[in-house]
Amino acid sequence: MPSDRPGSWILSLSCPDRPGIVHAVSGLLASHEGNITESQQFGDPDTGLFFMRVEFASHASRDELDAAVTDLAERFTMTWTLDVAGRPMRTIVLVSRAAHCVNDLLFRERAGTLPVDIAAVVGNHETLRDLAEFYGKPFHHIPVTADTKPESESRLLALVEDLGVELVVLARYMQILSPELSAALHGRAINIHHSFLPSFKGARPYFQAHDRGVKLIGATAHYVTADLDEGPIIEQDVDRVDHTATPETLTALGADVERRALARAVGWHAEHRVLLDGHRTIVFS
Known part of the structure; x- marks a missing residue:
């Protein structure tokens, strides 16, 4: 059962730059009732890599989010981390x-x-x-x-x-x-x-x-x-x-x-x- 309060998460990722990455990430979070509270991104023209960090709140479980991001990472050849926001x-x-x-x-x-x-x-x-x-x-x-x-x-x-x-x-x-x-x-x-x-x-x-x-x-x-x-x-x-x-x-x-x-x-x-x-x-x- 999901809790009454959504969990707070941080997703950081990098991958080869191409159109559609931000749309794909925000769409994935939206499909898991994710509310983005902070988002930053940068495309490096020298290396051709794209970088993104997103803080969001979601009722989804860790397993659900891990599975969803794993599928997305395969599609975009991403390196990524997902962690609880504020965890020491x-x-x-x-x-x-x-x-x-x-x-x-x-x-x-x-x-x-x-x-x-x-x-x-x-x-x-x-x-x-x-x-x-x-x-x-x-x-x-x-x-x-x-x-x-x-x-x-x-x-x-x-x-x-x-x-x-x-x-x-x-x-x-x-x-x-x-x-x-x-x-x-x-x-x-x-x-x-x-x-x-x-x-x-x-x-x-x-x-x-x-x-x-x-x-x-x-x-x-x-x-x-x-x-x-x-x-x-x-x-x-x-x-x-x-x-x-x-x-x-x-x-x-x-x-x-x-x-x-x-x-x-x-x-x-x-x-x-x-x-x-x-x-x-x-x-x-």
Whole structure:
């Protein structure tokens, strides 16, 4: 028996662009008593792909909607996801020693402003255990060395599977994921870094930036790929600075920019607003 209140759903899809896609999707939803509450679409002339995100309310069951969208997907060669609107996405956060990004994510989750369910915090150091436990989150210490990296990544991937994790967030996690782990987490691992790359790599980037007299500092949130810091970009943010800024000022401002950009990227991903378009992303923000 259908409930008195319709369920709220999000349908995100991509497929080769051709006439009739929007008509077909809206017709399918209408045939299942669907009331569209938000709809965004984009056709990429460079790749020839069409992208769409639709929020709708319907009395239809999950099985009915899945079956209907599966039939439509075969007709249009679609890649698609269907999820309950507002469902917190099961997430783990990887950390090293810097606390600003993970603290911001944990606070936003607790405040109800970030649609994630953080199942655990994983650190290659013990530094942030107290912070995770303050928020009531399990902390897993998985140290990483050159000799133990394969074993450490196997433990991490096993944790992802055991906890039913859908999203992995690298919140200033100072380890490079192997190509194998990057592939296993394709499209569901988000990293944050200062956007000085490749200009200021290595240690103390904000001190290098100060030495060069930068006028903008920023951060980039992107999906993790085997190519270091070259994954599809989800969000970027900047702050303007001037000659009075010290290296310490740049570091503090940079941390603020990093946490803002990362939180937006995580939120958009959890709401199925980010679709992959080759090396780029389509973001229905």
